[in-house]
Amino acid sequence: MGEKILKSVIELVEANPSVNNRAVFERLWGITEKMIAKIHARFELSLDPCCASFQDYKTLSQTSGEGSLKAYSGKEIDWLIHSYIGSPESSFTNMHITISLGPQYLVPNFGFALGTIPDLFLYMDFIPRADLLADIDYTDKYYEPVNGEYLSLQADKRFKPFISRDLYTRIAMTPTAVGYCADPDPEVIDIVEKIAHERLDMWLKWVDEAEKTPLEQRPQLMERDQTIRRNICLRDPANNLAERLFGRETAEQMVATLWGGNRTLPRPDGN
Template structure:
């Protein structure tokens, strides 16, 4: 296992602010495009108009920052975000796919991010919809298989564990979460691509085989999911970078859109 990364995202970007990562961004963004094709092939999705104002971040001034934020929902998916933000010629990029199933399923949420700080950054996790400390069968069902991959990555010295300074961020990560930095290297990028597809394919399989949750449980699942999603988004330490790039008001609207606070499409799976 590589040495731990104890510097925050902001510290890393500020220490090396002018490194060109355009080619790396293109390779990482292509991985998300491949994943998006698989997601679109399995689910019916409708874009929520609340994200329309964020279809092109360059409209928010001359900060040099690029990006887009697209939010979707569908019969099986309560909230799906496909987004990126950054200045690829100036060190920082960050791109996301996050998916919350409808309340009719207790399949974990899919969380995924790649970026450059300027070193490679990767985050992947399955966020639980039940208390797996209390319900060990839920842990066995969804986390036993991925535990082998987690241990293999811990043993790979190319990947340096990223330790978030934010307590809640660490609380929100499961014991099989992928949170690493790594040197820019073609072999590392291919390793990341393989893990990304393996994680997504596993999650898509869970969704195909998922049983419906009882109706009387769905309102609580829906409320829990939205609250956790809101808290994670609003407490993300990297929000300070968005404020610096766009100003506080646009950045606050972006964060609210990320968690669905201004959604116009209805919540999914309650009936």
């Protein structure tokens, strides 16, 4: 197993603030665009008007920062984010696809992030909607299928485990979460793209085959999802870099939009 990364995101960027990662960013963003195309092909989604002012971050600041934020909802999807933020010529980028399902399914939610800090950063996880310690069937069904992949990446010295300094962020990651830094060479990015599509395809299949959640459980499940989504967004270690690029007020509005605090579309009823 390679060395562990214990520094914060902002410390890593500050140590190497002038790396031109434009080419790497374009390749990584291309991965997310292929993934989001699969998602749009599977789900009927509407763009929430709350993200209209965040379609192009270059309009928000005179700095080198750029990005975009698109938030969607639909009958089967409570909240979906496809976004990026950063300054590709100055080391830092951060891009996301996060999906919270509607309450009619108990399938885990989908978490995915790529970035440059300035090395390649990757995060992938299935965010549980049940107690993994108590519900062993749920654990076996949704996490055993990626256990071998997790162990393989742990043994690959090209991937350096990223250990978040934030306690809640670590709690929010399952034992099969992908959270690494790596040199952004083409072979490594090919591996990242392969795993990303395998995880997304697996997740889409789970949704297609899912049994419906009992009606009485759905309201509590929906509120639990939103609470966890809000907590994860508020504790994201990259938020302080967003403040540097765009100012605190704008960054706070971005974060609120990311978790759904500014949404205008109704939440799905799960029927």
